[in-house]
Amino acid sequence: MTDTATLAGLDPAILGDLLRVTGSTGFDRWRDQVRRTGGCANPIHLSGWTLTKDKTTGETLHRYSTDTEPDGRLRVACGNRRASRCPACAWTYSADTYHLIRAGLAGDQDKDVPVTVRDYPRVFATLTAPSFGPVHNRPDSGRCRCGVQHPPEDDALGTPLDPTTYDYAAAVLFNNHAGNLWQRFTNRLRREIAARAGLTQRELKETARVSYGKVAEFQKRGAVHFHAVVRLDGPDGADSPPPSWASVQLLSDSIRAAVAHSYTTITVPAAADQPARELRWGTQLDIRPIRAFDAGTDITEQAVASYVAKYATKAAETTGTVDRRVGNREVLVLLDVPDHPRRLIEACFDLDALYPDRRLRAWAHMLGFRGHFSSKSRCYSTTLGALRQIRADYRAAQQREELGLPDPDQDQDPTVLVLTDWQYAGQGHSPGESILAASIARDLQLNRETAREALHDQLVLEGVRS
Numbered sequence: 001m002t003d004t005a006t007l008a009g010l011d012p013a014i015l016g017d018l019l020r021v022t023g024s025t026g027f028d029r030w031r032d033q034v035r036r037t038g039g040c041a042n043p044i045h046l047s048g049w050t051l052t053k054d055k056t057t058g059e060t061l062h063r064y065s066t067d068t069e070p071d072g073r074l075r076v077a078c079g080n081r082r083a084s085r086c087p088a089c090a091w092t093y094s095a096d097t098y099h100l101i102r103a104g105l106a107g108d109q110d111k112d113v114p115v116t117v118r119d120y121p122r123v124f125a126t127l128t129a130p131s132f133g134p135v136h137n138r139p140d141s142g143r144c145r146c147g148v149q150h151p152p153e154d155d156a157l158g159t160p161l162d163p164t165t166y167d168y169a170a171a172v173l174f175n176n177h178a179g180n181l182w183q184r185f186t187n188r189l190r191r192e193i194a195a196r197a198g199l200t201q202r203e204l205k206e207t208a209r210v211s212y213g214k215v216a217e218f219q220k221r222g223a224v225h226f227h228a229v230v231r232l233d234g235p236d237g238a239d240s241p242p243p244s245w246a247s248v249q250l251l252s253d254s255i256r257a258a259v260a261h262s263y264t265t266i267t268v269p270a271a272a273d274q275p276a277r278e279l280r281w282g283t284q285l286d287i288r289p290i291r292a293f294d295a296g297t298d299i300t301e302q303a304v305a306s307y308v309a310k311y312a313t314k315a316a317e318t319t320g321t322v323d324r325r326v327g328n329r330e331v332l333v334l335l336d337v338p339d340h341p342r343r344l345i346e347a348c349f350d351l352d353a354l355y356p357d358r359r360l361r362a363w364a365h366m367l368g369f370r371g372h373f374s375s376k377s378r379c380y381s382t383t384l385g386a387l388r389q390i391r392a393d394y395r396a397a398q399q400r401e402e403l404g405l406p407d408p409d410q411d412q413d414p415t416v417l418v419l420t421d422w423q424y425a426g427q428g429h430s431p432g433e434s435i436l437a438a439s440i441a442r443d444l445q446l447n448r449e450t451a452r453e454a455l456h457d458q459l460v461l462e463g464v465r466s
């Protein structure tokens with residue numbers, strides 16, 4: 001828990017609240033509740049009751065009410081996936097993404113993805129944005145164009161050398177269309193694959209399918225790029241082996257051709273002072289084969305899965321922008337948003353009236369990007385929803401057991417009547433509770449990471465993993 005060194009630096013008011021919480025009679029139960037949310041930083045509070053009655057005798061078999069809970073409330077996890085809003089729930093989301101990507105890479109019998117996908121042609125591809133003007137960087141040669149050798153943590157990195165000539169409008173329009181560009185890319189990719197295999201589009205559908213899982217990430221300059229695992233499956237997806245012509249080489253060549261093709265370009269019409277623009281992917285394209293075992297320069301499944309999961313929770317906030325919708329320009333000053341992201345957000349405001357259907361103002365806090373941070377094609381692997389369901393089922397079963405409730409799956413028994421009434425009673429923590437919840441989250445995360453590493457070590461010993 002919280003050690004004395006941290007307590008010493010605390011605001012006396014927060015310390016007072018911390019002592020109040022830990023000294024209260026309901027503290028053990030409160031800690032239990034918060035542990036169950038994974039140490040959620042902003043839990044939702046519910047008040048209410050459930051009652052299980054025997055229909056025939058009218059006898060009450062079980063009753064649970066939040067009346068006996070601390071403050072008369074039950075706390076449930078907020079489920080926010082942004083690390084700046086709730087590190088605990090974001091961690092859970094990232095762990096889910098890890099399992100999702102990993103299942104698509106390595107197969108997972110528990111989640112209905114056959115282990116044979118490991119033999120299918122697979123690559124890890126990174127599609128980037130083009131240049132919108134020179135930015136401060138750390139080239140291999142050492143010195144940035146501005147003459148300075150920037151340290152790795154320098155805030156100047158990724159910001160324009162000359163903000164007056166940087167094309168902010170193009171930068172946010174690119175982010176805004178990134179999802180559409182991805183769509184075009186995947187459409188074109190199918191054509192490129194078909195052409196290389198000497199098939200028509202229809203024939204391709206009958207013999208192979210392209211599956212992918214992808215995540216969006218913001219580069220420091222505030223441009224979206226995509227990391228994707230692209231896999232060639234048989235016609236029924238992961239369950240069917242790919243045809244004999246399917247190879248990593250063919251897949252890589254097709255990706256390269258699809259990215260460069262003129263179809264993978266979107267024209268944004270001229271409007272007022274804005275010229276017409278051709279939006280396309282940047283020339284920086286990284287494609288790496290994925291092998292099940294470490295073979296020199298190729299990357300392993302494990303590395304890809306953790307890399308992708310890490311970025312799933314890193315939203316636009318890593319570029320210094322804000323983590324919620326921005327109402328007006330004044331807020332940017334109040335929130336002390338750094339110059340570069342502020343200019344990007346303002347570009348969204350400025351362009352909003354010119355391209356109303358692009359909803360740039362609504363997505364200004366995402367620097368124009370309106371897509372999801374992680375998504376996948378239908379056949380890639382198990383879904384995040386399915387994983388959440390597995391975990392929710394597990395938690396519900398645990399709770400039922402504790403409360404002595406019957407299992408609803410087995411309970412086709414019409415003799416039992418369950419009545420419930422739940423109400424929203426608020427959200428969040430008091431300052432003292434926040435500190436305790438954060439330490440609970442840290443402990444849980446540490447435990448789970450240790451468990452994950454132990455499993456990995458064991459698999460290495462068994463020779464299953466590299």
Ligand SMILES: [Zn+2]
Pocket residue numbers: 039040041042043077078079080086088089090
């Ligand atoms: Zn949460």
Ligand SMILES: [Zn+2]
Pocket residue numbers: 135136137144145146147148150156
């Ligand atoms: Zn520089």
